[in-house]
Amino acid sequence: MRKPELAAAIAEKAELSKDKANEVLNVVLDEITSAVAKNDSVALIGFGTFSVRERSARMGKNPQTGEAMEIPASKTVGFKPGKKLKDAVDG
Template sequence: MNKTELIDAMAADAGITKAAAKKALESFLGNVEKSLKKGDRVSLVGFGSWSVSRRNAREGRNPQTGQTIKIAAKNVVKFKAGAELSNAVN
């Protein structure tokens, strides 16, 4: 399912226009992004939670040449599925 299909499904399920569903989805995604940028954790009970963790700098290898390269430190977003979501897909 892509973003357009999700908007269509949200509009149909909620009985709202596609424009309203798009606005709601974009608001949700924007607020999740803002919270993660601040370093907060976003949790939806039963669905899952997003958090930010720090990945340290490390050395890696270029698979084509075998040359050692330095990989810079960065923040990464992690998602952990909740119990209800995990049970639904199993």
């Protein structure tokens, strides 16, 4: 499912126009993005938690030359699914 399909599903279930549902979806995604960018975690009970994760520096290989190179430390976004989401996936 892509973003337009998700917005259409929200519009149908919440009895909103597609434009309004798309606007709501964009606001939710923007708020999650800004919170995680500020190093806050976002917990959606039953769904999961978005948080910042630190990756330490490590050695890797240049795929073109095979030469060893250091990959610098970085930050990434992690997602830990909630119980309700895990149960839905397990079926």
